[in-house]
Amino acid sequence: xxxxxxxxxxxxxxxxxxxxxxxxxxxxxxxxxxxxxxxxxxxxxxxxxxxxxxxxxxxxxxxxxxxxxxxxxxxxxxxxxxxxxxxxxxxxxxxxxxxxxxxxxxxxxxxxxxxxxxxxxxxxxxxxxxxxxxxxxxxxxxxxxxxxxxxxxxxxxxxxxxxxxxxxxxxxxxxxxxxxxxxxxxxxxxxxxxxxxxxxxxxxxxxxxxxxxxxxxxxxxxxxxxxxx
Amino acid sequence: xxxxxxxxxxxxxxxxxxxxxxxxxxxxxxxxxxxxxxxxxxxxxxxxxxxxxxxxxxxxxxxxxxxxxxxxxxxxxxxxxxxxxxxxxxxxxxxxxxxxx
Numbered sequence: 001x002x003x004x005x006x007x008x009x010x011x012x013x014x015x016x017x018x019x020x021x022x023x024x025x026x027x028x029x030x031x032x033x034x035x036x037x038x039x040x041x042x043x044x045x046x047x048x049x050x051x052x053x054x055x056x057x058x059x060x061x062x063x064x065x066x067x068x069x070x071x072x073x074x075x076x077x078x079x080x081x082x083x084x085x086x087x088x089x090x091x092x093x094x095x096x097x098x099x100x101x102x103x104x105x106x107x108x109x110x111x112x113x114x115x116x117x118x119x120x121x122x123x124x125x126x127x128x129x130x131x132x133x134x135x136x137x138x139x140x141x142x143x144x145x146x147x148x149x150x151x152x153x154x155x156x157x158x159x160x161x162x163x164x165x166x167x168x169x170x171x172x173x174x175x176x177x178x179x180x181x182x183x184x185x186x187x188x189x190x191x192x193x194x195x196x197x198x199x200x201x202x203x204x205x206x207x208x209x210x211x212x213x214x215x216x217x218x219x220x221x222x223x224x225x226x227x228x229x
Numbered sequence: 230x231x232x233x234x235x236x237x238x239x240x241x242x243x244x245x246x247x248x249x250x251x252x253x254x255x256x257x258x259x260x261x262x263x264x265x266x267x268x269x270x271x272x273x274x275x276x277x278x279x280x281x282x283x284x285x286x287x288x289x290x291x292x293x294x295x296x297x298x299x300x301x302x303x304x305x306x307x308x309x310x311x312x313x314x315x316x317x318x319x320x321x322x323x324x325x326x327x328x329x330x
Contacts, residue, residue, distance in 0.1 A: 017312055017315075018315070021315075021319075038236065039233075039236075042233075042236050042237070042240060045237075045240055046240045046243070046244075049240060049241070049243075049244035050240070050243050050244045050247050051247070052247050055243060055246075055247050056243075059243060063239075068235070068238065068239050068242050071239055071242070071243060072242050072243065072246050075243050075246045075247060076246050076250065079246065079247050079250040079251075080250060081278065082247070082250035082251045082253070082254070083250050083253045083254040083257075084254060084274060084278060085254060085275075085278065086250075086251060086252060086253060086254025086255040086256075086257075086258075087254030087255065087257060087258050087271055087274070088254070088271045088272070088274045088275035088278070089254070089255065089275075090254060090255045090258035090259065090263075090271065091258075091263060091268050091271060091272075093255050094255055094258060094259050094263075098259075101252075101255060102252050105251045105252045105255060106248060106251060108251045110278075110282065113275075113278075114279055117275045121272070159322070159326055160323070160326055160327075161319070161323050161326075162297070162318075162319040162320060162321070162322030162323030162324075162325075162326060163319060164322065165290075165294060165297040165298075165301075165318045165319050165321070165322035166315060166318070166319050167282075168282065168283055168286040168287075168290075168294065168297070168298055168301075168318065169297060169298065169300075169301035169314055169315045169317070169318025169319060170311060170314075170315050170318075171279045171282050171283050172283050172298050172301045172302050172305065172314065172318065173301060173302075173305040173311035173314035173315065174279055174311065175276065175279045175280060175283065176302060176305045176306060176314075177305070177309070177311065178276055178279075180306075180309060191273045191276065191277060192276065192277075192280055194277075195276075195277035195280040195281055195284070196280055196284045198281075199280065199281040199284040199285050199288075200284060200288055203285050203288050203289070211281065211285060212278060212281045212282065212285065215277055215278070215280070215281035215284075216274045216277045216278045216281060217274070218277070219273050219274055219276065219277025219278075219280065219281075220270040220271065220273050220274030220277060221270065222273065223269050223270050223272065223273020223274065223277075224266050224267070224269055224270030224273070226269075227265065227266045227269035227270070228265070228266065228269075
């Protein structure tokens with residue numbers, strides 16, 4: 001396992017189109033932040049330092065009224081799935097040096113997780129793929145936030161343009177890519193069915209974000225159980 | 230403490246919190262001996278996270294989002310190109326919005 005510039009650019013290129021379409025999401029955040037009384041510089045700083053749409057949007061309703069602690073708890077609740085993403089990447093990432101790993105993980109998010117874990121499973125051995133993809137997403141998230149914060153208004157409802165379906169379409173493609181590459185019969189089907197069932201039930205029973213965590217653990221448990229059988 | 234200082238402090242606290250969740254998984258696993266079964270678990274977990282995101286989105290978004298995901302899936306199976314799939318998903322969602330579905 002290595003971490004090279006070549007891998008970085010591969011990851012950057014792989015997610016660059018997705019990153020372009022992330023700009024409107026960033027604009028929506030920048031506009032929402034300024035509307036809440038956050039200054040333009042602070043909105044941009046937040047996107048650069050936090051780099052998480054889920055956490056930042058979740059924090060907005062609490063910005064004026066909440067305490068620092070309540071904001072941190074909300075952010076923690078919507079970010080727990082990062083812990084699982086990091087664990088899922090660990091068979092590969094933990095082969096590079098600790099300082100590099102801890103630096104590279106600062107840009108871990110759902111899309112570059114999907115892209116790099118698929119690449120690692122195909123046999124690529126360059127952690128730059130994760131970092132480069134993350135850098136592309138980071139740039140567009142910060143740029144979009146800056147535009148939105150300065151302009152003060154976003155496009156309005158993104159669903160008119162179908163852009164809200166972008167991420168879910170990408171994740172659908174990544175699931176299928178994984179299955180097309182490596183179909184393992186019941187070892188593929190059973191965890192997927194378990195995951196879908198737990199996600200649906202959890203969506204109604206658990207607080208926002210936690211159904212993803214429950215699903216990952218349930219799917220993982222089935223995968224571990226089926227291993228070697 | 231004035232409001233601006235508190236804002237910067239809050240942003241810093243948010244950033245540290247999210248960063249800790251980003252490194253926690255790999256830090257935790259570096260303290261655990263990796264076995265073949267554990268590796269199988271982690272790989273299935275990776276696929277399950279994606280399934281969870283898509284299923285939740287379809288359930289929340291209803292018919293429109295589910296059809297958009299279907300269009301993305303069809304294009305992915307036909308072309309094996311994730312960008313074709315994304316374009317199909319977005320185009321389908323935009324069309325369905327236009328038709329007010």
